[in-house]
Amino acid sequence: QLQLQESGPGLVKPSQTLSLICTVSGDSINSGHYYWNWIRQPAGKGLEWIGRVDTTGGSNYHPSLKSRVTISMDTSKNQVSLKLRSVTAADTAVYYCARGLFEYWGRGTLVTVSS
Amino acid sequence: DIQLTQSPSSLSASVGDRVTITCQASQDISHFLNWYHQTPGRAPKLLIYDASNLEAGVPSRFSGRGSGTRFTLTISSLQPGDIGTYSCQQYHNLPFSFGQGTKMEIK
Numbered sequence: 001q002l003q004l005q006e007s008g009p010g011l012v013k014p015s016q017t018l019s020l021i022c023t024v025s026g027d028s029i030n031s032g033h034y035y036w037n038w039i040r041q042p043a044g045k046g047l048e049w050i051g052r053v054d055t056t057g058g059s060n061y062h063p064s065l066k067s068r069v070t071i072s073m074d075t076s077k078n079q080v081s082l083k084l085r086s087v088t089a090a091d092t093a094v095y096y097c098a099r100g101l102f103e104y105w106g107r108g109t110l111v112t113v114s115s
Numbered sequence: 116d117i118q119l120t121q122s123p124s125s126l127s128a129s130v131g132d133r134v135t136i137t138c139q140a141s142q143d144i145s146h147f148l149n150w151y152h153q154t155p156g157r158a159p160k161l162l163i164y165d166a167s168n169l170e171a172g173v174p175s176r177f178s179g180r181g182s183g184t185r186f187t188l189t190i191s192s193l194q195p196g197d198i199g200t201y202s203c204q205q206y207h208n209l210p211f212s213f214g215q216g217t218k219m220e221i222k
Contacts, residue, residue: 047159048213049210105159
């Protein structure tokens with residue numbers, strides 16, 4: 001059974017970089033041609049797609065975040081990473097990773113941006 | 116960007132009721148639409164993919180219809196465990212986008 005687990009600091013200071021890891025178990029992130037997505041959800045609000053990376057290393061990002069975000073894969077660790085630079089309070093949210101067309105999701109991790 | 120508008124934004128119904136949620140896309144997305152169910156503190160769970168296909172393990176009381184710009188999710192007989200928020204999502208065009216959600220409550 002494929003499982004995804006997000007991890008990273010729960011508190012990030014304004015202007016710093018938010019860094020999260022999605023660790024995948026139950027299958028190799030290289031098997032098949034899947035995209036690996038990051039999505040976020042501010043408290044009480046809807047879901048927002050952040051971007052994705054595929055097994056060739058190609059990536060796509062939401063235009064509103066493109067200048068600040070990088071998503072990459074580490075196949076040796078079976079992990080997908082998210083880096084969001086120059087964060088503000090508006091980036092406070094639960095961050096999820098999900099595979100492919102969103103059939104598998106991690107449980108999410110809350111990141112708060114505050115000094 | 117494609118906007119998805121769900122209606123209603125909230126819904127209160129009785130156990131056993133038939134309920135329908137609508138998702139309207141701002142442009143044609145063919146059948147590239149997912150439906151999710153989410154409860155507080157949990158990740159979204161995929162219910163329907165490609166507008167009308169039931170994800171494995173999802174009860175058959177859930178069904179999806181539509182194509183183009185108008186889509187519906189129907190629960191044929193509402194159960195207590197169906198409370199939570201339902202969201203649609205399009206994956207026809209980047210950036211992928213989600214509806215604002217419909218909050219389902221039991222009367």
